[in-house]
Structure formats: structure tokens, C-alpha cells
Amino acid sequence: MTVTAHTGRRLLVHLARAQSAGRLPSVTAGVVRDGALAWWGTYGDPPVPGHGAADVQHRIGSITKTLTAVLVLRAVRDGRLELDRPVSTVLGEVPYGDRTVRHLLAHASGAQAEPAGPWWERSDGVSFEELMDAHDGSGAVTTPGDRFHYSNLGYALLGEVVARVGGRSWWSCVETDVLAPLGMDRTTYLPTGAAAQGWSVDPYTRELVAEPATDTRAMAPAGQVWSTLTDLATYAAFLLEGHPDVLDAEWLRRASGPQAGAPRDGLAAAHGLGFQVVAGGSGTLVGHTGSMPGFLAACFTDPQRRTGAVVLAPATTGFSPALLARTLLEELEECEPTLPPPWRPTSEVPAGLDGVLGTWHWGNTPFVLALEGAGGEVVARTADGVDKWRFAVVDGRVVGTAGHHHGEELHVVRRADGSVGHLEVATFVLTRTPYDPDAPVPGGHPGR
16 A cells, blocks of 8 residues: 555655755665555656666665675574584684674674774775685683673674585575565665765865775675665565564564663664664554665664665765664554554464463452453553553463563463463462452462
8 A cells, every 4th residue: 555645745744855965976765565565656867777676776784784694594493503503513613703693693792893904895805715814803802791881893703614514605595595585675785776876075165086896705795785665665574574584573573672781872773683673653663674785774673563674875974874764663653543453353362371361469469461452462451552462372381472470471370170270470470359368379379
């Protein structure tokens, strides 16, 4: 479903303001809703005259890292890799080899930000062996797991891990395992077909200065890739919904869980397993920014609202693509709010929940346990309607899915006649009446 003309105009205004204030040759952006590109626009000179801007390639910089992360998570899912094992188990003795896969994905390895040598983004790349020979690990800035410290070098290591466990080059894995299943045929290692020239702007004359389009080789997993608005809209839809031949939604949700942060960022931003998590939209946005000489980009999603935004510009500096993406998502919600999933009645109460639903008491505090949604999730709410815990039946066990009891099993303790006497979860005892004298209340029953 496309947006209304009114909404489209308001979205375009944000592009126009960014292009004008940032002195950008052009800016192209789009919004995704419910799995499809709902609107796109461009402002400024056409990035490639005679070609539709939505299909013109731009360099996407560190959005590439999310492709690397997806490949790593596929290997973890398939049992070919472990998140908490050092990468030396795959790469052998290399600098920073004692860092775990999780550390590197979350930029919590403490490794130096940039590789030794000239600025890698504007230089011809080297082989992985040459890259490793230039380092000895002495450039570490923090201890592993101490805090967030962005490391492009760390993603070169992850790219080589992907290649080793996949038995072929990192880029071959990207093409075969991610791009092909998603149908992203305009996403390439080097520019092909209609591709924008990257520019920087002279700060005084305002003239455009062409930036080089390099082959970064061993550093490619950190920021090499070229793509289009149309392809990245497809990718944003994948990040929202998952894909059976790439990575399912549950693994993507795991990737969006905060793993590392910096004290100065507070709750405004964190990093998951390869993905940036920033405040905005319905609560948090998940995705990544990208920058390479001559290009700025962003691809962010709002999982709760099932929306996404993609931003591309052939400019080295001038604006924040992440801020523009967030602004577009918030404008879309303001103009055309997200429709909640339709309520549907329960067709069948999952086995294991017989006698579990209804009002229970934790001491004197009542909770109502009720089914929610067609999937059979149990929600525990306080008397004033606040969600406290969520559970689901998993392989015959009632397991916490959200709240304090996430991951803990809810034990249904039945009497000899099969009726439910009480519930136990992680030392919490829930009874039908406050401090039921027939239940084992921790600490004893008041007044006895």
C-alpha cells in the first residue's frame, strides 16, 4: 500500500531540507511498510541522469557489516560457529584472535578502530594475510567486554571467519546465502550499471570533488558493498520479517538485543550482534548507518510498527542519514499510523495451560494470566493493566518470553485430583488466594 499524496509531500520536505542544509548533490530515500516499499523520493540533481534514482547504486558503507553479521549468525545457527568461542578457533593465531565472535559482532572486543597503514577507505586493499601481518594486537584500547568501541578491523576478522567456515570467499557467501534468496540483484561488490559518483564538497568554493571507488579487499566485510534504494528496501523488509532461506525473525530479534554500549550514549544507543540499536519510533530502531568517501547511507527498521527507512546520498558529509531515517519513520507514523494486528479469538488452548489461566496471587498481589493472540502467549498483568510477565508453551514446557521470568520455566503444580494447586517460577509461588495456606509460601504464611 502506497502513502497518500499528502504524506508523500511531507516526507519529501524532509529530503529537501536535508539536501539544502547539507549541501548534498542529491539525497534519495524511501519508507517500507508491511514488507513493501510504500514511498520513495529524491531531491537534488539526479545521481545518474537518465536513470531512476531508486535503481542507482550508491556505496552503503557499514551497512555491509550487517550482511557480515547475518552470515555469522547463520553459521552459529547451523552449529558451525559458537558466539562465545575465540575467533582463533577458526583463524588460528592472529592479532585479536582471543576475542570472541560475540565481542567482535558487538564492537566490544577492545580492538583498535582502524587498521594500521593509510586510510583504508580511500586506499587499495590488501589480502587478509597482509592485513594481519601489519598488526600485533598492541593497538587494543580496552579489554574485551569492557565497553563499546567501534572497530572496522574487527569486521575484517569476522569476514575471514565467514570465509573459513563457509569454504569460499566472504563475498561468495554474501551473494549465495543472502542476496540471491532475497532477490537483491543490484547489490554488488563493485559498482555495476547505473552507479552514483561519490562526492565531497569544497567548504569554501562549494565545488564538488570526486572521491575514489576503491576495492578494500580484506576490509571489504566492514564497508565495501554497493546497493540501491530498491534493494535496500527489500533488505529492510527482511530485517523486519526474516526469510526462511536466510535467517528467521527470531534470530534477527536476537541480533537486535543490546550487547554493548558507551556511558556517554546512555540509553540513546547501543550495539547488538552486528546491528545498531537507537532510540526512536515506537521505542528502538534497529539497523545501521554507512559512510565511505563520497557516500552516506542508513537503513533502519521499527520492528513494532513494521516499518523501515532507507537513506542514500553521494556525499562524504553534510547530514546525519540516521536522523533523516528516524524523521521519515516518525513522519510516516504521524501521518498514517500503524494498524495493530487484528484481534482473533483463540481456536485452541495449548496443552499444558489447563487450569493455569485466570487470577493468581503473588503474596497479596493479584495477577491475571490470560491468553493473547492466536499464537497462545500467556500474559500476566497487574490489577491496573500493566504487563509484567509473558509465557509460552515451548516443547511442552511453559517458559517465560518477556519480563523478569524470561527464560525461566513456569511449573504447574497439580493436586492428586489433577487440579492446579499453585504455580512456581524461579522461587515465586502463585496461589489462587492470597497466601493460600495449602501452598508452600516462601518464608511461611503471615500470621502463623
